[in-house]
Amino acid sequence: MSRLFDGLNDAQRAAVAHTEGPMLVLAGPGSGKTRVITHRIAHMVNEVGIPSSSVLAVTFTNKAADEMRHRLASLIVGRPPLTCTFHGFCARMLRRYGERAGFEPNFSILDESDRSRALTSIIKEMGLDTGHFPPGKFQHRISNLKNELTSPAEFQSQAADYFDRLVADVYPRYQERLKEQNAFDFDDLLFVFADLLRRDEEVRTQLDERFRYILVDEYQDTNLAQYAIARGMSLKVQNLCVTGDPDQSIYGWRGANLNNILHFEDDFPGASVFRLEQNYRSTANILSIADQLIRQNSRRKHKELITDNPPGSRVRVICYQSDDVEANAIANDICEGVEVGGRRFGDVAIFVRVSSLTRPFEAAFRARHIPYQVIGGYSFFERKEIRDVVAYLRLTLNPKDDAAYLRAVGSPPRGIGQRTLERLATHARAHGISLAEATANVSDVKSIKGKPAASLRSFGKLLRELEEIKTLAPAVAIDTILSLTAYRDQLDDLPEEERQTRLGLLEEMIGAARSWSVENPEEDLLAYMEQAALTSDADRRDASADVVTLMTLHAAKGLEFPIVYLVAFEHDILPHQRGVEEGNEEEERRLAFVGITRAREELTISYTQRRLYQGRTNYMSPSPFLAELPDDFLDREDRADDWREGADSFADDYSQEPSWEEPSIPLVHGASGPSPADRFYRGMAVRHPVYGQGLILQLEGAGEDRKATIEFPSVGPKRFVLCRAPVEPA
Numbered sequence: 004m005s006r007l008f009d010g011l012n013d014a015q016r017a018a019v020a021h022t023e024g025p026m027l028v029l030a031g032p033g034s035g036k037t038r039v040i041t042h043r044i045a046h047m048v049n050e051v052g053i054p055s056s057s058v059l060a061v062t063f064t065n066k067a068a069d070e071m072r073h074r075l076a077s078l079i080v081g082r083p084p085l086t087c088t089f090h091g092f093c094a095r096m097l098r099r100y101g102e103r104a105g106f107e108p109n110f111s112i113l114d115e116s117d118r119s120r121a122l123t124s125i126i127k128e129m130g131l132d133t134g135h136f137p138p139g140k141f142q143h144r145i146s147n148l149k150n151e152l153t154s155p156a157e158f159q160s161q162a163a164d165y166f167d168r169l170v171a172d173v174y175p176r177y178q179e180r181l182k183e184q185n186a187f188d189f190d191d192l193l194f195v196f197a198d199l200l201r202r203d204e205e206v207r208t209q210l211d212e213r214f215r216y217i218l219v220d221e222y223q224d225t226n227l228a229q230y231a232i233a234r235g236m237s238l239k240v241q242n243l244c245v246t247g248d249p250d251q252s253i254y255g256w257r258g259a260n261l262n263n264i265l266h267f268e269d270d271f272p273g274a275s276v277f278r279l280e281q282n283y284r285s286t287a288n289i290l291s292i293a294d295q296l297i298r299q300n301s302r303r304k305h306k307e308l309i310t311d312n313p314p315g316s317r318v319r320v321i322c323y324q325s326d327d328v329e330a331n332a333i334a335n336d337i338c339e340g341v342e343v344g345g346r347r348f349g350d351v352a353i354f355v356r357v358s359s360l361t362r363p364f365e366a367a368f369r370a371r372h373i374p375y376q377v378i379g380g381y382s383f384f385e386r387k388e389i390r391d392v393v394a395y396l397r398l399t400l401n402p403k404d405d406a407a408y409l410r411a412v413g414s415p416p417r418g419i420g421q422r423t424l425e426r427l428a429t430h431a432r433a434h435g436i437s438l439a440e441a442t443a444n445v446s447d448v449k450s451i452k453g454k455p456a457a458s459l460r461s462f463g464k465l466l467r468e469l470e471e472i473k474t475l476a477p478a479v480a481i482d483t484i485l486s487l488t489a490y491r492d493q494l495d496d497l498p499e500e501e502r503q504t505r506l507g508l509l510e511e512m513i514g515a516a517r518s519w520s521v522e523n524p525e526e527d528l529l530a531y532m533e534q535a536a537l538t539s540d541a542d543r544r545d546a547s548a549d550v551v552t553l554m555t556l557h558a559a560k561g562l563e564f565p566i567v568y569l570v571a572f573e574h575d576i577l578p579h580q581r582g583v584e585e586g587n588e589e590e591e592r593r594l595a596f597v598g599i600t601r602a603r604e605e606l607t608i609s610y611t612q613r614r615l616y617q618g619r620t621n622y623m624s625p626s627p628f629l630a631e632l633p634d635d636f637l638d639r640e641d642r643a644d645d646w647r648e649g650a651d652s653f654a655d656d657y658s659q660e661p662s663w664e665e666p667s668i669p670l671v672h673g674a675s676g677p678s679p680a681d682r683f684y685r686g687m688a689v690r691h692p693v694y695g696q697g698l699i700l701q702l703e704g705a706g707e708d709r710k711a712t713i714e715f716p717s718v719g720p721k722r723f724v725l726c727r728a729p730v731e732p733a
């Protein structure tokens with residue numbers, strides 16, 4: 004037997020050696036399904052003599068495709084076969100067969116914002132209000148229709164309720180709009196290609212015969228369109244090999260259909276089924292926990308998961324006081340592991356349910372110079388919105404910062420074009436001044452006249468107005484930037500969900516800046532800007548670098564790490580509130596199962612009592628899944644009282660005397676003279692009849708104009724004119 008079979012157990016060998024006919028590898032996590040796929044391809048090409056060009060390997064994510072390609076390159080002599088995602092494969096085939104299918108092969112693929120812009124304008128043309136009928140809702144519905152292979156014409160007769168009838172109107176117009184631009188959206192790639200296979204028997208036969216061996220990993224997460232493609236190319240030559248684990252099906256919300264894998268044997272009578280039972284990835288303790296959790300799902304077939312691996316250390320379940328403490332404690336843990344435990348940063352992964360939850364970790368890592376990467380989503384500090392705000396802060400504090408100027412001037416868009424900016428830059432260079440200075444005296448710039456000059460003048464005026472933020476607390480400064488620039492308005496055109504995410508990010512930035520001020524009462528805006536967390540052009544690292552990985556649970560599918568932290572294991576986060584509302588609690592449990600089974604040696608699950616989430620402080624309770632984990636294999640630790648462990652951010656104990664600022668008696672009173680509003684001071688505990696107890700974070704003005712920003716645990720921050728608001732010292 005060849006070298007390729009050396010690192011395989013008997014069941015895996017049988018699967019690898021089976022090269023002809025349909026086959027299904029049904030097995031739990033870490034049992035070697037992906038390994039079987041790569042070794043089977045290598046065996047077919049190297050040893051059976053099947054040409055690479057007749058093999059197609061399909062993976063679920065680009066990252067998985069990259070890894071498989073890499074692995075195949077080391078196993079295969081000669082050119083490795085085509086390895087890509089379904090979307091990648093479809094785009095490729097559509098370019099080839101475009102003309103035949105009736106469109107130009109140089110089509111463009113729309114991104115999210117293009118697609119939402121198109122939908123917004125259609126909704127408006129129909130006389131509907133995008134506030135009540137958010138484009139995102141239509142987008143989601145149309146996306147699902149395409150994944151279910153329902154064409155606009157077919158949907159006409161199916162639309163039953165009011166919203167669906169609207170969708171039935173929007174959908175064909177949207178397709179028409181895309182056609183005019185010779186463009187496809189992401190879902191079209193699957194839909195159009197599946198449709199081509201269905202309609203054009205010649206193309207279908209050609210592809211069926213060309214790709215005689217098709218292998219699909221993670222088949223449990225295929226939707227109807229993907230199913231139709233895999234099946235459509237395997238009607239005549241039925242060498243379709245799929246692998247999957249129904250317990251790891253986590254894309255139901257995006258139209259994945261578990262029946263595709265459950266009915267594989269009906270679709271391909273005589274299919275060989277291989278079951279792998281041995282887990283090579285995780286310690287016995289980790290596996291026991293995973294097994295116990297997934298047993299709580301009722302809609303499943305039980306699978307035995309066994310391992311020869313040692314029990315390993317017990318799984319840790321830790322309760323922290325707040326999200327910042329959690330992040331700091333884990334960052335300290337990681338440093339310790341590297342400094343004295345012989346670990347590498349690259350051994351560690353942190354999984355979150357929602358991508359915005361990475362923020363406190365990024366801040367904690369930056370503070371300690373821990374290298375990290377955020378996968379499947381942008382790093383918080385690299386997101387466009389955050390970088391834009393940072394550009395305004397930089398530019399205001401240092402008007403010589405031309406890079407920040409160039410970023411700020413274009414966001415939100417103000418119609419100041421490239422040519423104008425080039426002329427401005429030429430003038431500035433000739434006079435040895437910055438772009439902001441040149442803008443302040445734009446009438447001196449002879450080459451810029453008319454409308455561009457007027458636009459620059461108003462930008463100059465904005466920059467002057469922004470000067471007031473220099474003396475404000477960071478959170479208030481950021482908020483002021485957002486209002487003076489009307490920054491949030493430009494998000495109105497986005498699909499509702501996207502808009503909420505971006506607004507949420509901005510709120511989170513404000514919340515985080517507020518926490519920072521509570522921690523660093525002596526420091527000013529400049530100090531805030533200096534902290535490493537906001538150097539927006541932080542090092543970018545490549546995937547092979549020795550860095551901690553931060554990612555969502557959805558993106559973690561198929562991967563493995565020696566050390567895993569599953570954080571924010573809290574009610575309404577995991578299981579996610581929306582998942583539960585939509586009756587997908589079992590899918591949420593599968594998501595937790597996927598997270599747990601990524602860990603090879605050490606697993607830590609943590610939750611907090613208080614978290615800054617969606618822009619405000621929330622009091623959290625532990626995930627109900629925690630109660631389902633067996634105590635035999637884990638240690639539960641309550642560290643909620645260790646608030647000093649990290650830099651805690653919220654002075655939540657309002658009964659304590661605020662130690663960080665003396666009551667300030669304003670030296671200059673407003674025109675109306677001393678007012679009762681002046682008895683308030685920063686850090687003071689107050690009470691509001693509706694919002695309850697709160698803490699004054701910021702005060703501005705004096706006398707009747709005196710305004711306070713107050714943080715209420717119930718609703719987050721609120722701003723009041725004190726002499727008119729029913730706010731009393733607590």
Ligand SMILES: Nc1ncnc2c1ncn2[C@@H]1O[C@H](COP(=O)(O)OP(=O)(O)OP(=O)(O)O)[C@@H](O)[C@H]1O
Pocket residue numbers: 010011012015030031032033034035036037038039248251283284560561562563
């Ligand atoms: N026979 C074997 N001997 C040693 N190690 C193995 C063997 N089979 C698989 N492994 C290792 O076990 C780990 C898990 O394998 P693999 O990723 O292929 O599992 P999987 O079934 O695809 O898991 P998932 O369901 O999470 O995608 C990998 O590190 C792999 O190299």
Ligand SMILES: [Mg+2]
Pocket residue numbers: 036037038220561
């Ligand atoms: Mg796998």
